[in-house]
Amino acid sequence: MTCQDAQALLRTLSCGEATAADRTALAAHAAGCSACRQRWHSEEAWLALVAQRRPAPVSDAALAQARQALHRALAAEPAPSVRRGWRWPAFSARALRAHRTPRWSPAWAALLLIAGFGGGWWAHHAPSLAAGSPAPAAAQVRVQSVEPASAPGQVRVVYDLVRQQQISGPATNPRLRHLLLLAASQPANAGMQLESIAALRPAASQNPVRQTLLAALTGDPNPGVRLEALNALRPLVTANAGVRAVLAQVVLRDPNPGLRMQAVAALAQAPRADAGRWLRRLSVQSSDPYVRLNCVAAMQQLDLAPPAAAWGAFTAQPAPASGIQHQ
C-alpha cells in the first residue's frame, strides 16, 4: 500500500465508514510509515473526541408526551387526501423524468375530447348531485365547511360521511388493539378511555400499549384516567426502570395529591435498592410535605433509613395512613 492509498483510507475512516479490513490494512502500512501512523492516530483521536458528545437517549416519558401532543394535533387535522389506485400515466413523476414532456397520442387526445363533451352534457342535463340526491342522515354527516358557491344564491357545503362499523374480538387482535390505543388517548371521552385502558391492561408490557399508558399518566387532563393508567402500569414497576422514572415525575409534578401518593406507593414496589434510591430523592426534592412524609413512611416499611434532610422539613410527626384521597 502506498501513502496515497493510506490517505484515501484515512478519509474513509474520518467519514466513519472504515471496515475492519480497512483498519487492518492501515495498521500494516502505518507500522512502517511514521507519517501515516501519526495521521492515523490523529484521526482516531478525532473520532474519540466526537464520541464524547452523548446526548441522553429519548426517554419513554418524552416520547409519550410527544405522541400525546401529536395525537391531539392529528385529531384537529382535516382528513388527508386519500390515495386513489389509478393515476394519469403521462403525469406520473417517473414518466415526467423519463420523457420530460408527456407524449400526447391522437388516441389520448380523442379520449379527452369525448370526455370533455360528455362532461359538459352531464353538467347541463343531469340533476345536480348536491341538490338532487337525498341528504344523508344527520348522524352520518360531519360538516367541514360552508361557503358561497360561484353562482349567486348558491352555497357549497363540504362534509364527511361517517360510516359506523363494529368490530369485536379479543383485545389482542391488532385491529382492535389500534382502536383501543386510539380510544385510550382521546380526552374527549373519559369513560371510553377508562374502558380502553382496562381492556389494554393485560398487554401493558408491550411497547405501544406502555407508551399510551405513560402518555395518559403524564398528560391526560382527567385524574381518573391518569389513575387507571397508573394502576395498569403498576405490574411493570419491578422490571421497568423507565416506568419508575415516569412515576417519579408524577410524584413531583402531578397536580392531584391522591395520584402523587399512589405513585409513591407504586415506587415502593420496585426492587428494594432502586425503590430506596427514588424514595430517598423524592423525600428531599418534593415540594409537598405530605409526599415527603409518605416517602419516609414507605422507606421505613422497607427498613431503609430516610435521609436526614427529609426529617428537616417536618419534626417527629407520625407517618400517615396510606389512604388516598381522589379528586
Added chain:
Amino acid sequence: MDSTSAQDTDAARLRADTTALIRAAQAGDPAAFEALVCQFDRGVLQLARRLAATEQDAQEIYQETFLKAYRALHRFRFECAFSTWLYRIAANTNLDYLRRRAVRKELPASACGEDGAAPLPDPADRAPGANPEQLLLSGEIAARLEAALDGLNPRERLVFELKHYEGMKLKAIGDILATSEETAKNSLFRATRKLRAALADLHAAAPALASLRPEPGTMPEEV
C-alpha cells in the same frame, strides 16, 4: 432455522406490516398512521433533540414532521423505503428549524428541562467506575463540541449529526437530502474541517478520554 434466516424472516415480516400500515393510512385509517408513527418516532425525536436548543423545540419539530408526513402520505408511492421518505421530511423540518435559529441567534439551553427547570437526574445516567473529575471533563468537552456544532451551517450540521450520531451511511444521507453520496461526503468533510479547527486545543486530549465511554443500561451502586 439459523439466526440469520430468522432475522431475515423478521425483517420481511416487519416490511410487510409496514406496507400494510402505509396502505391503510393512505386509505384514511388514522390508527394505522399512529401505528406507523410508533415504529419510527423515537429516531425522529432523537434527531430533533440533538439539533434543537430546547426540549420544547424538539417536540415541535417532531410534531411538524409527522403532520407534514400525514398531509403528504397520499403522495408516497413506494419508490423508496418509508423510513427514507419520513427521514427526508424530518431532515427538511430540522433544516428549516436550524435556518430559523441561525437567524434568531438563539442561545442553547441544553441544561434545562422541559419546563425550564433542571431535570430530575436518573440514577442510571452515570457510568459505573467513572470518577467525578473524568465526568466533569467529559461534560466540558461535550459542551465545547455542542458550541462548535452550532457554528456549522445547517446542512453541514445535519450531515454531521446523521453520520456520527445517527450512524447512517453516506449513501443513506444522500438519499435523505435528495443529493448524491459524494455531495454528502463533501459536506461532512467541510463540517469536520471546521470542527477540528474550532476544537484544536481539545484534540490532543481525546485519546485519553475514549476510556470514559459508559456502558449503557447499567445502574450505579449508589446515587
